[in-house]
Amino acid sequence: MKSSTKDRLFLAMLLGPTIVLVLAVVAYPFFENVRISLSNMNIYHISDWEVIGFQQYIAVLSEPQFWEILIKTLVWTAVNIIFHVSIGVFLAVLLNQKFVAGKSAWRVLLILPWALPQYITALTWRGMFNYEYGAINLITAKYLNLPAVEWLTSPLEAFMAVILTNVWLGFPFMMVVALGALQSIPGELYEAADVDGASSWSQFWNITAPLLKPAMIPAITLSIVWTFNNINVVWLVSNGGEPNDQTHILVSFVYEAAFSMYRFGWAAALSMIIFVILFTFTQLFLNRTKATESVY
Amino acid sequence: MSLSSFFSKFSTYFVLLFFALVTVYPVTRIITISLRPGDQLLSTSLAFIPEGATLDNYKELIFETAFLQWLGNSFFVSLVVTLTGVALASTAGYALSRYTFRGRNSMLSGLLITQMFPATMLLLPLYVMLIQLQLLNTFLGIVVIYTATALPFCVWQMKGYYDTIPVAMEEAAKIDGCSPWQTFYKVVFPLAAPALVITALFSFMTAWNEYVIANVVLQDTDMFTLPLGLKLFQSSLTTEWGLYAAGSLLVSIPVVLIFLLLSRFLISGLTLGSVKG
Numbered sequence: 001m002k003s004s005t006k007d008r009l010f011l012a013m014l015l016g017p018t019i020v021l022v023l024a025v026v027a028y029p030f031f032e033n034v035r036i037s038l039s040n041m042n043i044y045h046i047s048d049w050e051v052i053g054f055q056q057y058i059a060v061l062s063e064p065q066f067w068e069i070l071i072k073t074l075v076w077t078a079v080n081i082i083f084h085v086s087i088g089v090f091l092a093v094l095l096n097q098k099f100v101a102g103k104s105a106w107r108v109l110l111i112l113p114w115a116l117p118q119y120i121t122a123l124t125w126r127g128m129f130n131y132e133y134g135a136i137n138l139i140t141a142k143y144l145n146l147p148a149v150e151w152l153t154s155p156l157e158a159f160m161a162v163i164l165t166n167v168w169l170g171f172p173f174m175m176v177v178a179l180g181a182l183q184s185i186p187g188e189l190y191e192a193a194d195v196d197g198a199s200s201w202s203q204f205w206n207i208t209a210p211l212l213k214p215a216m217i218p219a220i221t222l223s224i225v226w227t228f229n230n231i232n233v234v235w236l237v238s239n240g241g242e243p244n245d246q247t248h249i250l251v252s253f254v255y256e257a258a259f260s261m262y263r264f265g266w267a268a269a270l271s272m273i274i275f276v277i278l279f280t281f282t283q284l285f286l287n288r289t290k291a292t293e294s295v296y
Numbered sequence: 297m298s299l300s301s302f303f304s305k306f307s308t309y310f311v312l313l314f315f316a317l318v319t320v321y322p323v324t325r326i327i328t329i330s331l332r333p334g335d336q337l338l339s340t341s342l343a344f345i346p347e348g349a350t351l352d353n354y355k356e357l358i359f360e361t362a363f364l365q366w367l368g369n370s371f372f373v374s375l376v377v378t379l380t381g382v383a384l385a386s387t388a389g390y391a392l393s394r395y396t397f398r399g400r401n402s403m404l405s406g407l408l409i410t411q412m413f414p415a416t417m418l419l420l421p422l423y424v425m426l427i428q429l430q431l432l433n434t435f436l437g438i439v440v441i442y443t444a445t446a447l448p449f450c451v452w453q454m455k456g457y458y459d460t461i462p463v464a465m466e467e468a469a470k471i472d473g474c475s476p477w478q479t480f481y482k483v484v485f486p487l488a489a490p491a492l493v494i495t496a497l498f499s500f501m502t503a504w505n506e507y508v509i510a511n512v513v514l515q516d517t518d519m520f521t522l523p524l525g526l527k528l529f530q531s532s533l534t535t536e537w538g539l540y541a542a543g544s545l546l547v548s549i550p551v552v553l554i555f556l557l558l559s560r561f562l563i564s565g566l567t568l569g570s571v572k573g
Contacts (some may be wrong), residue, residue, distance in 0.1 A: 010476040011395050018388035018451065025422065025444035026410055032421035041424075091315060094308050108556050109316040112323065115555035117505040119523045120544045123530055124322050127329075127537065133338050135325050142342070168318070176559070222411070229414045231508050236527070254416040259512050264420060271417040278412040 037268035049265070056269035065253075066270070073249040076163060077228045083167040085220060088174025093208065095175075096182045107179070114172040122236035125165040126152070129237075155246035158238055162247060166233045174219065181215035182208070221285055225278055231255055250274050326548075330354070330541035338537075353538035354546075362517060363543055366525035373435055373521060374503035377442045381450050381499030382492060384443075389454025390480055394463070404455075407448040415508055418444065423512055433515045441509055446502040450495045457491030458484065497558055504551065522547050 037056055041049035060066050095106055113121065128135040129151035140146040151161045185208065193203045231251045238247035241256060248256070251274060258267035324344055331349040332339065339346070357363045392404060422441055423432075431437035461484060469479040485492075507523040514520055517528070526547070529540040 007395070007476060011391050011397065013477075014387040014391035014480075018384045018447070021384065021443065022407075022447065025440055026418065026448070029418045029421035029425070030413075032425070033417055036421060036424070087315075091312070094311060097308060099305055100308065100312075106312055106316065107559075110312075110319055111556070111559060112319045112552070115552040115559070116323070116548055117501075117523070117551060119505060119507045120326075120526070120548055121322070123527065123540070124326055124544065126530070127535075127540075128322060128325060133340060135321075135342065138340055138342055168322075172319075225412055229412075231415050235508060239531075251414045251416060254414060255508060258416055258420050259423075264424070267416060268420055271414050271420065274414040275412055275417060278414075279409065282412060 033268050033271060036264055037272050039265045039268075041264040041268075042266070043262035046262075046264075052265075056265045057273070059266060060270050060273060069248050069250055069253050072159070073228060073251075076159075076166075076234075076249050077224060079163055080166050080170060080227045081220065081224055084170040084174045084223060085216070087167070087171040088176075089178045089212065089216075091171070091175045092178035092182055093204070095179060107176075111172040111176060113169050114176075118169065118232050119236055121169055122165060122233050125161070125168070126237050126239065129161045152238070153243050155243060158243060158247045162234050162237045165237050166227070166230065169233065170223070170227070173223065174216075177215055177219040178212055181212050185211045221282060224285075225282065228278060229274070326541045326544050328541075329537050330545050332538055334538065353542040357539050357542045357546075361539060362520070362525065363546075365518065366520050366522045367547075369435070369519060370504055370521040370523075373439055373442070374500050376435075376439050377446065377503040378496050378499040380439070380443045381446050382496050384447060385450035385454045385495050386485065386488065386492060387480075388451050390458055390484065392451065392455045393458035394466075404452075407451055410448045419509055419512060426513065432513060433519055435519070438510060438513045438521075439503075441513065442503045442506065443499075445509075446499045450498060453498070454488070454491055454495055457488055461487050493558060497554065501551070501555075 035051065036049075038051050038053060039049045039056075040052045091110060094100070095103060095110075100106070129137075131137060131148060131150055131153070134151070136151065137148040141148060149157055151157050189207050190203060193207060198206070228249070229251050230249075234247065234249050234252045235241075235255065238252075240260075241248045241252060245256070250270065254267045254270045254274070257263045257270065328344055328346055330353050331351070332346045333348045333350045333352060341347070392400060419441070422444075426432045426437045465483055465487075466479050469483045470476075474482065503521075505523065506521075507527065510521050510524050511527075514524060517525075520528070522543075526540055526543050529536040529543065
């Protein structure tokens, strides 16, 4: 479209309000966060803070707990994504079979976790993990004769509880994305494969998987970023990192440092580090998988 | 499809049923607990309909707690966020889809990059700003932050949808003498209805379901939104399981229904927004 003065005016009208808002509440805070991360701002220096350089970054990186939680965050993200994608694709393939009756009913039941408000899911699972009265221990004791597990009070189990909750939450998204992509795969491909005598297993890996990839890669990328930053589930299921601040991922750790301990400079530096990790990751991942063209 | 020869039909249904049970079970627990009478809240029973089922929890929730107040707060905040989100995303997305101008690409990638910000990245400086502007514990403060959080995704998603609408119709409207604004408002806007629905839904859900930001910004129980209020039942010394469950159910039902009804739109919007760009 040629841009005359009139067009320019119209363009300014369309974009103006958004640009103003984004500058004020996204760009400005972003640079402010950079400034805070270079400062000594904390509960003792809340208005008389000053820029002191990279000390907060050094402080974060030299804290052993940071590395411990970084590893936990990576495990958390990897385990979640692996389960989300494998359960999601598996259910999508099952549902996509011709003979399955009541497809939309199954679909509705299976995307329920996605539809429920996330905080309600998290708080409800916290209740279900209760040692004495929680449904999980009651069921495993009654039907599987397993001893009760201290889900919320020992570090490893609490971390597993958080992961279990988030696996439950996350697979429907992948299932729906995969279902959409499966419907665009032409059935003739499978008929031809049948004629050639290919097994279902090899049909999945040679036809389904490669054709699902273009739809799944952006969804997986987004989902990795969301999971890495998913403070809601971790914070609410573990009630702010219980037991004893052992159940954290980086973002819940920053949240606590900022709003329970008021270590503002330190927290801002850690936020920047998280952002740099995610930014580097997405650039590398999208380049590796050559999905960049489809995202931009 | 010959998968059926591999997994027999029986095992397909068995697996689907298993996962359906897993997804539905926590919801049935909420229902059960919300119906329990006061003396049975700490019960180890797994029965679906509890012994002596009663609606007392609902009565208490509505008449004796601040539930209705929180509901009103949540509704007001979500509505304002939705209206702002739709107004801004529909116009900005259109500009980004139809016009080429300097800074367009950096604007688009800038919006995408905000998705990688951890929650605390903007929350911390905004919190400091809100303190300085004395907007802490106000709805204005929370509405601004929610809009900022939801907007980048909504703009992308609107732009993605406009990209799929052929330009030919707008050219025709122009020839018929429509101004650019009329063309947008009368021709393109109605065509973008499905994407507008998703933008509205996404903005609404962002505000309706958000806990961690509200927890920092809103401090008086009078100002609480629903997530803060329901969490309050859990954090008191003796967890008010009955009230919590009744409240959760009432809050979830409308959202879940809307979500399920619109889920078809949602996924086409998601894939368009993120894949086609």
